[in-house]
Amino acid sequence: MLKRPAVLLLVVFGLAGAVALVRTHFRRRQLTESAKSVEPAAMAARFHVGPPPCLRYLPSLDDVPQAEFDETARRLEAVALSSEQFADVLGHFITEHRSREASAHAAASVDEYLEQLGGQQADPLSKVAFWVQRELLRAKLSKLVDGANDELRNLETEGAVVWGSLTPEQRAALKALDAEHPLHLEVSGVLRVLTPLKVLTTHRRAKAIVELARQAKEKRPGFPVRMEDLSLPEPQRLDAWSNAFVLSAGTDIIEVRSPGSDDGSPDDDIIETTNLSADVPPARGDDACGPLKGNTVLVKRSDVGSRVEPGANFVPFFARGAVRGFKVFGVRAGGPADRVGVCDGDVVLSVSGVGLDSAQKALEAWDAATRRGSASLTIERHGVTGVLNVELRD
Secondary structure, three states: OOOOHHHHHHHHHHHHHHHHHHHHHHHHHHOOOOOHOOOOHHHHHOOOOOOOOOOOEEEEEEEHHHHHHHHHHHHHHHOOOHHHHHHHHHHHHHHHHHHHHHOOOOHHHHHHHHHHHHHOOOOHHHHHHHHHHHHHHHHHHHHHHEEEEEEOOOOOHHHHHHHHHHHHHHHHHHHOOOOOOOOHOOHHHHHHHHHHHHHHHHHHHHHHHHHHHHHHHHHHOOOOOOOHHOOOOOHEEOOOOOOEEEOOOOEEEEEEEEEOOOOOHHHEEEEEEEEEEOOOOOOOOOOOOOOOOOEEEEEEEHOOOOOOOOOOOEEEEEEEEEEEEEEEEEOOOOOOOHHHOOOOOEEEEEEEOOOOOOHHHHHHHHHHHHOOOEEEEEEEOOOOEEEEEEEEEO
């Protein structure tokens, strides 16, 4: 009578031991080998069916030159998009990218992970172990994904609000950037764009304070100007790292200083200054922004300055859904753009025959022109297309 219960007990213990062995075997293999099967590149190659890149399994951005992210920062600054706005709008593009990837994948990411992981198991014991563990793995992975999605939903809500607060020009610039470099609008890319954008944002705010201080001194010559004397919203009194600007405007020299990313070191301080006693650039004539008829402008190379500080804002100009050139606004008197002869409202279509359908192409065309010492700008002004010839002299 005791034989049957004893046999059953042995069978139960045997099955339990086999299951434990299988679970232990699979866990060991999962730690040592299965990670190879879920590398982003392998996942993207197997499951992504849309146009590249696959944003569900992001490629590594480690090998992408920082110069590409710096160029993105310059494009954002050109439409006065601050580093804070750029970080906040990330949630909007998470929504866009999730929708885009949903149409490029037949299954959920958890199902893809499990399928890839199951295919990696080579020997029979591993296959049995994976079968035993599959639903437990699915439950754990689903919990992790749901927790991540809760955070993403919060970002998406905030991003939708910020996106709605942007100007049409800013939204157009971001859409163009997303079409060219969607990875720059993912978390790993945003981090590499933010640092140079913070520098450009801080310079722009410091320049605005310098200008307000100059205007205040013109109204009260001989009196020092303090930050609290300026009509400036509180956020504009801070740099992109949330440090308060320091204003010095007691004499003819106006200086605005930011401690930069590290207020303990002067090496990365950001400074904007102006000298009220310096010569003011001569005003352009009344016909400077009139019709273009092959005008030729002679400019000193030293007056053109850096391409990062053109003395104007350039926004992508769209026609029939594509970038046709760059529209100019906010031309600063005496700045490089002003000296070259570009006016507010101009649309620069090409530089020396090179069409401007991207910011990178525009920079490359202008760099080539400065090396040659001359440039022919095709400009649309007041609806009429004309040519502006620029000659650079040493």
